[in-house]
Amino acid sequence: MQDIDAIDRTILSILSQEARIPMKSLAGRIGLSRSATTERVSRLEKAGVIRGYRADIGQLEEGTIQAFLLVTLKRTPSIGVLDRLAGFSAVRKVSSVSGQLDLVVEVEVGSINALNELRNEVATMDNVEDLTTSIVLRRDIERS
Amino acid sequence: MQDIDAIDRTILSILSQEARIPMKSLAGRIGLSRSATTERVSRLEKAGVIRGYRADIGQLEEGTIQAFLLVTLKRTPSIGVLDRLAGFSAVRKVSSVSGQLDLVVEVEVGSINALNELRNEVATMDNVEDLTTSIVLRRDIERS
DNA sequence: CGATGCATCCGGCAATATGCCGGTTGCACC
DNA sequence: GGTGCAACCGGCATATTGCCGGATGCATCG
Structure with a gap:
């Protein structure tokens, strides 16, 4: 429950770029089943490693x-x-x-x-x- | 089509906090149908206002x-x-x-x-x- | 005025993803 | 060997998504 292993790091790096990816696709990319992947992600969320998911908003002001x-x-x-x-x-x-x-x-x-x-x-x-x-x-x- | 109206701003503010929320729930919160909401979001994505979705990662490695x-x-x-x-x-x-x-x-x-x-x-x-x-x-x- | 185009909205259906659960496996420990 | 445990898998019912046809409001134009 404690280690952040290589798979977790892969998950984090994928989610930090594509936070809305379906768990199933994420599972496919890291080579685990969907349920195992979901469990890892929710563990990372509960542990506070993943603080949340944010939309990356471009600059609203045009003239900067x-x-x-x-x-x-x-x-x-x-x-x-x-x-x-x-x-x-x-x-x-x-x-x-x-x-x-x-x-x-x-x-x-x-x-x-x-x-x-x-x-x-x-x-x-x-x-x-x-x-x-x-x-x-x-x-x-x-x-x- | 080009305006970012009040509804769009609401969408952005919700998504910038909870990027993984289902479109259906987002639609419910802003009072539009799911399809209209989805359309607005994908318009915002294509227009580059939403650059992407990122997981907000807490402390990772120290030695970077x-x-x-x-x-x-x-x-x-x-x-x-x-x-x-x-x-x-x-x-x-x-x-x-x-x-x-x-x-x-x-x-x-x-x-x-x-x-x-x-x-x-x-x-x-x-x-x-x-x-x-x-x-x-x-x-x-x-x-x- | 009526016709046309367009942006926006809605709801429905099939395909896909999710939540939840039981079951399996590997491993440490007594 | 038996027990507990963490991590994995797949399956089923439910929720969500992608995609579509169709309604509505509105501006434009002959």
Whole structure:
């Protein structure tokens, strides 16, 4: 009742992408009977591993623009930059990464103008060495 | 046909909480027949308002590694690359972007080895010109 | 005005999926 | 060997789905 084994992981990965799949099809994919599959799923639900099932709703607002700001800093870490980024409501996510880059900043703005302003703000921060802006043209894959 | 009316919004709010609810029950809650409800839902799906249905998974593994793969393609678009990316369960999100880059791929893997393998797979795809891997060292900001 | 097209709704029927249950198997433990 | 248990399977009655024909309201157009 306790382990999350390989089959459970398969179930979770399938359900996290296709939550409305019939139990019978799920059973077919993992090679178990329907009843065994149903039991596993309801165990996962009761154990709280599966918290629920959600429809993934696209953005209702038509005019929003998403973009990535790829930031290289002059020196790391940079608390100041992070604090200032956190101050922008357009900033959705900031990740510190390894390699040439230092920060990947995901933003969501209402217009190209807003993006340009944000870009300028970030580019002129003290510790920012380089900044590449990539506008999201299309969201090709998005999971959980 | 194109409006998202009050009924649609009700449908979305119910489905975003209980994605596996039978269409019949959903119909009962919003006061429409089952077939009309089904039609509305599938319209919302086709219009891309509903992107999919996801199981909401509680805490899974602790030791996962997240990374960005910054991909430059030889030519765009590239259906083949997208299809193959979709085949990797580690791939969480793929965005087509403007600028020097073409794709921003967000991945989540269990180990550095898995990341390297994935990186190699992607790097050797026909249409991939250049690939930069940036491992997420820290998630600094994350907003719903 | 009447005809046409269209979006939306309803209900019905066959096919499919689900809930529930009894029965089997493998395994650990005394 | 006997008992308890977790996990599996299949079957049957019931619920849900996919698919269809048909009704209704409404705008358009000759």
